[in-house]
Amino acid sequence: MITRDELRGRAQTVLGVVDPAVLGSTLMHEHLLWNICPPSRRDGPPGPDFSLESNWEMCWSQIVAPHNLIQKDVPIAVEAVAEAVSAGCSTIVELSIGGLEPDPVGLQQVSRETGCHIVMGCGHYVEEYQDPANHARSVDSFAAEMVAQVQEGLWGTDVRAGLLGEIGCQSPWTELERRVMAGAIIAQQHTGAALTIHPGRRQDQPQEVMDFCREHGADCSRVIMDHIDRTISDEDALFRLADTGCVLEWDLFGQESSLYAHNLEQDMPNDAGRLRDIRKLIQRGHLHQIVISHDICHRAHMTRFGGWGYAHIHKRVLPLMRRRGFTEAEIRAILVDTPRRMLTFV
Numbered sequence: 350m351i352t353r354d355e356l357r358g359r360a361q362t363v364l365g366v367v368d369p370a371v372l373g374s375t376l377m378h379e380h381l382l383w384n385i386c387p388p389s390r391r392d393g394p395p396g397p398d399f400s401l402e403s404n405w406e407m408c409w410s411q412i413v414a415p416h417n418l419i420q421k422d423v424p425i426a427v428e429a430v431a432e433a434v435s436a437g438c439s440t441i442v443e444l445s446i447g448g449l450e451p452d453p454v455g456l457q458q459v460s461r462e463t464g465c466h467i468v469m470g471c472g473h474y475v476e477e478y479q480d481p482a483n484h485a486r487s488v489d490s491f492a493a494e495m496v497a498q499v500q501e502g503l504w505g506t507d508v509r510a511g512l513l514g515e516i517g518c519q520s521p522w523t524e525l526e527r528r529v530m531a532g533a534i535i536a537q538q539h540t541g542a543a544l545t546i547h548p549g550r551r552q553d554q555p556q557e558v559m560d561f562c563r564e565h566g567a568d569c570s571r572v573i574m575d576h577i578d579r580t581i582s583d584e585d586a587l588f589r590l591a592d593t594g595c596v597l598e599w600d601l602f603g604q605e606s607s608l609y610a611h612n613l614e615q616d617m618p619n620d621a622g623r624l625r626d627i628r629k630l631i632q633r634g635h636l637h638q639i640v641i642s643h644d645i646c647h648r649a650h651m652t653r654f655g656g657w658g659y660a661h662i663h664k665r666v667l668p669l670m671r672r673r674g675f676t677e678a679e680i681r682a683i684l685v686d687t688p689r690r691m692l693t694f695v
């Protein structure tokens with residue numbers, strides 16, 4: 350058990366409390382040990398195996414193979430994280446939470462073997478993935494669970510969460526998901542942790558969530574809105590969201606196909622397009638509200654299976670940023686300063 354006073358001004362990794370100054374260059378939204386296969390398909394056939402011939406089709410979602418959606422192997426995670434560390438990454442935020450088969454003890458091992466700081470999220474993903482028993486639970490029950498996950502331990506272990514989320518929302522936003530979100534806001538108020546949010550796949554859904562956060566007394570400056578790249582292409586919607594004070598997260602770097610299989614109405618930008626949108630926000634004065642990541646949750650996206658891997662931002666996006674005129678101060682704000690501010694308990 351750790352108290353709010355003991356956490357204030359500190360960050361909390363899977364190995365314990367640290368001085369936020371040590372966090373360094375941080376990927377704010379990844380999965381290292383996860384199962385994102387929809388529960389209804391978990392007992393089905395595993396689908397075709399990985400091959401050089403199939404990787405691109407898997408990345409274009411033309412082959413749907415459940416085993417592409419599951420990565421529970423610690424040595425594979427160690428190898429993947431070590432690659433990111435040698436490219437300059439120092440901290441990874443791991444958001445496999447309720448519904449995605451989180452493995453806190455496995456993440457401790459990954460952290461020990463790679464030297465990478467790993468910060469875990471907590472709470473519950475979208476309704477489809479949640480334990481059916483959650484339907485009967487109250488806002489206060491979810492709040493108490495998340496407070497305990499930050500202050501005592503996660504999923505039956507003594508490993509503690511370092512932030513709340515990625516709290517799952519859909520469009521339309523379900524009643525159960527709203528209850529979990531209301532609980533997360535109470536947990537934010539009780540713990541001083543940041544809150545990171547997986548919004549529904551509709552252009553104005555992040556705004557709907559931020560209105561809810563404000564009405565329920567959240568500290569909006571300590572809310573991170575994830576997956577901007579697959580959700581918002583309209584500039585007015587982007588600026589309106591930034592005006593709520595939240596941090597905006599472009600966390601699908603590396604996905605350079607224009608297809609977004611979960612919403613065929615929305616074109617996925619490539620990395621250059623992401624950087625152009627980020628530049629628009631910086632020009633409007635929002636430099637300190639931007640973070641980036643890869644949100645790797647398909648094995649086909651990992652280097653060992655033919656993908657870009659967790660080192661992509663450090664190896665390939667940073668050089669692209671420099672070629673496109675991003676200053677070292679801007680890069681530092683996005684990769685170091687804003688993640689450190691969000692991971693520091695208040």
Ligand SMILES: [Zn+2]
Nearest residue numbers: 378444515644
């Ligand atoms: Zn995620």
